[in-house]
Amino acid sequence: MKLIIGNKNYSSWSLRGWLACKQSGLHFDELTVPILGEDWDRIKTETDELAPSHGKVPILWDGDAVVWDSLAIIDYLADKVGRDRFWPKDEAARAMARSMVAEMHAGYMALRRALPMNVRKRITDAPITEEVRADIVRLLTLWAEARARFGKGGPFLFGTFGAADVFYAPIVSRFLTYGIGVPGFAQAYMQAVWEHDWMQAWIAAAEAEEWVIEQYEAPAK
Known part of the structure; x- marks a missing residue:
């Protein structure tokens, strides 16, 4: 398999x-393309492997099969590997996990905009609008419910x-980047995600990248 991804520093x-591929346990190669760089318009039209998704990443190739969109x-x-590797076995937990991912x-x-x-980056003075605050409250409410109801088996949302966790990992990154204050249970969850071996590998690669996309170097106004 081959996974085509964007810049690791910016591409949530x-x-x-990438985390989904790691979670599968299957071997895959990765190709990083410099999204939104000076040559991006040319790259996304000239790279055959990006054609099925019209230049959107991530895109997974598995022989003749091609899959784009993270979900x-x-x-x-x-x-390919069994749904229990990705989703809780308990029916109620699985229902909530699927709903949270969707x-x-x-x-x-x-929040995403x-x-x-x-x-x-670490930014401590980002302006938080009421709409963004509402998104944060909703996220923390879901995290709290998942942890309280189904998180007994480990430090992650469903244990x-x-x-x-694959889908909420970029939110953990955002909360750390912008210094979003969260309650203790969420701090513990975020720490577990951030210190996960796969996340540490991604973070190291992101820090080693030389690309800078100016529009993502500050909070949106």
């Missing part, structure tokens, strides 16, 4: 696709690392 959806990648990989996939637009992912 690439992080999700589709999780579903594809779960079909909500992350489609929602929190105010205002606080772009930037793994390397062990799974699809929900």
Whole structure:
């Protein structure tokens, strides 16, 4: 398999696709493309492997099969290796995990627009609008419920690392970048995600990148 991703410092959806591949346990090669760089328009039109997604990342190739969109990648990989690797076995926990992933996939637009992912950066004076604050409260409420109801088996949302953590890992990064204050249970969860071996590998690679995308170097105004 080959996974095509964007810049590790900025691309939250690439992080999700990459973590999904790691979670699958399957071997994959990765190709990083410099999204939104000076040559991006040329690269996305001239790179055949990006054609099926019209230049969007991540995109997973598995022989003749091609899958784009992070949620589709999780579903594809779960079909290959078994859904228990990604989703809780308990029916109620699985229902909540799927709902949380779907909500992350489609929602929190105010937070995502205002606080772009930037793994390397630390910003302490980002303006937090009411819309962004509402997204943060909703996220923390879901995290609290998942941990309280289903998190007894480990430090992650549903105990062990799974699809929900894959999808909320970029939120952990954003909260750390912009110094978002969170209660103790969320601090412990964020620490578990941030210190996960896969996240540490991603962070190290992001810090080693030389690309700078100016529009993501400060909170949106």
